[in-house]
Amino acid sequence: MPTSQPSVLVVDDEADLRELIADSLSGDGFDTTQAADGGKAIACLKTFAFDAIVVDLRLPDTDGMEVLDFALTRYPEVVAIVMTGFGGVTEAVTAIKRGAVDFLIKPFQITQLSRVLKSELERRRLRQENAELRVQLRDRFGFDAVIGQSAPMQRLFATLELIAPMNSTVLIQGETGTGKELIARTIHHNSPRADQRFVAFSAAAIPEALAEAELFGHTRGAFTGAIANRVGRFEMAHRGTLFIDEVGLMSPALQAKLLRALQEREFERVGESRPIKFDARVITASNTDLKKMVKEGTFREDLFYRLNVIPLTLPPLRDRPEDVPLLARHFVQKSCRNNNLQPKSLSQEVCRCLMNFSWPGNIRQLENALEHAVAMTGAEREIPASSLPPELTELSGSMLLPAVRIPDEGINFTSVVSQLERDLILGCLEKTGGNKRQAARLLQLSRTTLIDKLHRLTLNERVSAA
């Protein structure tokens, strides 16, 4: 429902008719303004963006066409209707060519004008809404929505740009939560099929007995419980993209049917023998290694090659820690926005905890952890480590340590570890003013262990000094 009345500028030099139109449109829910000639009309248009303009083509000072042109140049979205007397049809047609949506030949019924205005304004509203939705989709599934500056992600973006416009089948592999579905949607929304449907099917979510009917559809009475004809996912995805998730979980029978459909580019509904042709781009995903399944004999080799035309492997988050702070900030802001909170920042300690964690649930786990942290932080502007889920901070050691970077030439494990031991022991002794019992307690060591370690460290130092 529009929140305010639509505004209409009525331009006509015949005062009686102009007032009649204005009154009756006002009574019909429009907010009307009147102008008696072209000069006044242009002055009104300069100060206000009307939703619609109704203009007589014969005006005393200027040509009505000039007013029309001025309105459409300044406000390309304005709904413009022209009025003309008997015999003015040629002019009216010219007006339509220049962008008016309709014309009325005098005399006409005012209700007719009101009807045309309402339907054209509704059309304009739908068009704008559609354009906004498209922009929102582009924001959600444009390449920008996929975050990552690490080398493997940059390589992925380059590949995506190449393959999105094509029709080739894509196989996306990666651990749980690495973004397989997000990438599948991104490919679809950056392909020529973007205006058509993206239909998802998960072999994990549907009991095996129903999976075939779900994927290919069924006829009425095809099996017990099939009370009506049903369109399957393949048909729904016609001209669009079909995303088959967890393809590794398909039964051997379903694997065979999928292979046939992909080879023949046609399939049959369950309970019917009439083949149906389809034109859908197929993207599949798996978080188990399909090649390994082929070797083990649990996945058809021929199907694997059909699906693996363009393989994409999404790296686990632990292999690209440099993306963690970027993703973390993105999820914090997203969660703040969704909850109408002021933006929050991450304390350095939080960043360190996030980078040191191994993220078995990958990006999904990171997203959930930060939503938890935002909720636990309340009104504070900086998220403290204490707001993180406990599993992230339980490894209290990691909170003290910077993220470990292994240089290409490797490290000397023994010397790095003894350096760390030395720093921890000396740090605690410093903190306790040299009190070994208290220092041992801080380190959760027995006093004798601490003393023993101290001896070894000083001994080592003497050896290396010598």
Ligand SMILES: Nc1ncnc2c1ncn2[C@@H]1O[C@H](COP(=O)(O)OP(=O)(O)OP(=O)(O)O)[C@@H](O)[C@H]1O
């Ligand atoms: N690179 C990324 N940038 C921003 N958000 C991401 C990225 N990758 C994944 N996400 C987000 O992480 C969540 C999990 O991603 P998605 O569902 O695509 O993972 P998945 O690999 O399909 O997981 P599963 O195997 O468990 O089905 C989603 O909310 C997704 O939007």
Ligand SMILES: [Mg+2]
């Ligand atoms: Mg998924």
